[in-house]
Amino acid sequence: xxxxxxxxxxxxxxxxxxxxxxxxxxxxxxxxxxxxxxxxxxxxxxxxxxxxxxxxxxxxxxxxxxxxxxxxxxxxxxxxxxxxxxxxxxxxxxxxxxxxxxxxxxxxxxxxxxxxxxxxxxxxxxxxxxxxxxxxxxxxxxxxxxxxxxxxxxxxxxxxxxxxxxxxxxxxxxxxxxxxxxxxxxxxxxxxxxxxxxxxxxxxxxxxxxxxxxxxxxxxxxxxxxxxxxxxxxxxxxxxxxxxxxxxxxxxxxxxxxxxxxxxxxxxxxxxxxxxxxxxxxxxxxxxxxxxxxxxxxxxxxxxxxxxxxxxxxxxxxxxxxxxxxxxxxxxxxxxxxxxxxxxxxxxxxxxxxx
Numbered sequence: 001x002x003x004x005x006x007x008x009x010x011x012x013x014x015x016x017x018x019x020x021x022x023x024x025x026x027x028x029x030x031x032x033x034x035x036x037x038x039x040x041x042x043x044x045x046x047x048x049x050x051x052x053x054x055x056x057x058x059x060x061x062x063x064x065x066x067x068x069x070x071x072x073x074x075x076x077x078x079x080x081x082x083x084x085x086x087x088x089x090x091x092x093x094x095x096x097x098x099x100x101x102x103x104x105x106x107x108x109x110x111x112x113x114x115x116x117x118x119x120x121x122x123x124x125x126x127x128x129x130x131x132x133x134x135x136x137x138x139x140x141x142x143x144x145x146x147x148x149x150x151x152x153x154x155x156x157x158x159x160x161x162x163x164x165x166x167x168x169x170x171x172x173x174x175x176x177x178x179x180x181x182x183x184x185x186x187x188x189x190x191x192x193x194x195x196x197x198x199x200x201x202x203x204x205x206x207x208x209x210x211x212x213x214x215x216x217x218x219x220x221x222x223x224x225x226x227x228x229x230x231x232x233x234x235x236x237x238x239x240x241x242x243x244x245x246x247x248x249x250x251x252x253x254x255x256x257x258x259x260x261x262x263x264x265x266x267x268x269x270x271x272x273x274x275x276x277x278x279x280x281x282x283x284x285x286x287x288x289x290x291x292x293x294x295x296x297x298x299x300x301x302x303x304x305x306x307x308x309x310x311x312x313x314x315x316x317x318x319x320x321x322x323x324x325x326x327x328x329x330x331x332x333x334x335x336x337x338x339x340x341x342x343x344x345x346x347x348x349x350x351x352x353x354x355x
Contacts, residue, residue, distance in 0.1 A: 023314055023318075023321065024313065024314055031320070032157040032158045032161060033161055034320045034321065035158050035161075035162075035320065036157070036158050036159075036160075036161025036162040036165055037161070037162075037165055038203075038320065039068075039158070039162040039166075040161075040162050040165035040166040040169055041169075041199075041203075042203060042204055042207070043064050043068070043162075043166055044166060044169050045200075045204070046060075046064055047060045047061055047064060047166055047169070050063065050064070057167060057170070058167060061163060061166050061167045064166065065159070065162075065163050065166075068159075069159065177189070191331055191332065191335060194331045194334075194335075195324075195327055195328050195331045198327040198330065198331060199323070199324060199327050202241075202323065202327065203323065205288075205291040206240070206241045206288075206291075207241070208287075208291050209240060209241075209283060209287045209288060209291055210237050210238060210240045210241050210246070211237065212237075212287060213236065213237045213240050213246065213279055213282075213283060213287070214233055214234055214236065214237015214238065214240070215233070215237070216233075216237075216275075216279055216282075217229075217232070217233030217236045217237055217250055217254075217275065217276070217279060218230045218232075218233025218234060218237070219233070220233075220275045221233050221254055221272065221275060224268055224271045224272060224275070225268070226254060226257060226258055226261065226268075226272060227257060227261055228257065229254070232250055232253050232254050232257070233250070235249065235250055235253070236249060236250025236251075236253075236254075236276075236279075237250075240283070242300055242303060242304060244280075244300070245300075247276050247279060247280045247283075250276060251273070251276040254272050254275075254276065255269070255272055255273055255276075258272040258273075302326060302330065303322075303323070303326055306322040306323070306325065306326035306329075307319060307322045307323075309322075310322040310325065
């Protein structure tokens with residue numbers, strides 16, 4: 001006999017509260033395991049496909065790990081140093097950009113930037129603040145990386161966790177399925193499939209979209225000669241997982257830099273604008289429909305709220321779990337709405353009598 005609904009809600013509520021408490025309490029300790037789990041989840045379809053081609057699970061996992069480490073080493077040697085150098089140079093250059101903006105305003109709107117005007121003082125303070133805060137941000141980021149993602153974490157724990165989770169993924173799923181309450185197992189499996197479809201469409205599909213657009217923005221901006229094109233392209237590509245945000249942030253940054261670098265040569269400024277315009281067109285009409293699909297179920301506003309809320313509550317760990325939790329809550333909300341529409345509370349007594 002199944003437990004009463006009230007008891008079930010109580011027990012599941014306690015389990016959810018314990019999960020959130022452990023997430024907050026353990027914090028950075030579980031970060032490598034979350035990263036390893038995320039990597040294993042993303043790579044599991046590739047392992048399944050290799051198995052269908054005749055490889056054993058162990059061999060498929062080994063092949064994937066080899067190529068993943070090879071790509072990581074190449075990125076660490078070729079791309080990351082350039083990104084760091086360009087990011088640092090961009091922060092150092094920001095005060096000069098503010099001064100150029102001030103000179104531009106002085107030339108065209110002299111009344112707005114008199115020596116004692118509020119705008120002039122604000123621009124000077126803005127340049128000083130950006131440089132100081134930017135340096136502090138980089139130092140804090142590097143300190144956090146060295147403290148949280150130390151060498152042991154980056155090069156041993158995360159790959160090892162990802163390797164063993166990927167190797168044992170199907171067995172873990174089977175064991176979890178065997179532990180499901182028998183009365184609710186079919187419903188839980190259905191919801192789990194919907195959550196998996198949402199995450200697969202969003203994380204794997206949107207991740208590929210981010211990679212493609214990031215490479216396109218970076219190489220296109222470098223091709224037209226824009227300074228810091230690589231770092232702006234990387235930022236725009238990374239933020240593309242939030243619809244329109246990546247193109248908006250990258251477009252504003254790149255066009256702003258282009259105005260100072262190419263002032264008077266409007267062809268190159270228009271070329272920078274065209275890069276982001278074409279990127280948006282390709283993303284909206286080709287990449288997202290083909291790779292992500294139209295039924296992901298993660299509205300941009302809901303995604304932003306989840307990132308903000310979990311980031312504020314649990315820090316960087318919260319950002320890692322925000323998207324999966326948002327996807328799960330979205331599926332559960334749709335399921336609850338479906339059950340509500342089938343209930344007497346929504347349909348009323350008259351509907352039952354007519355039936």
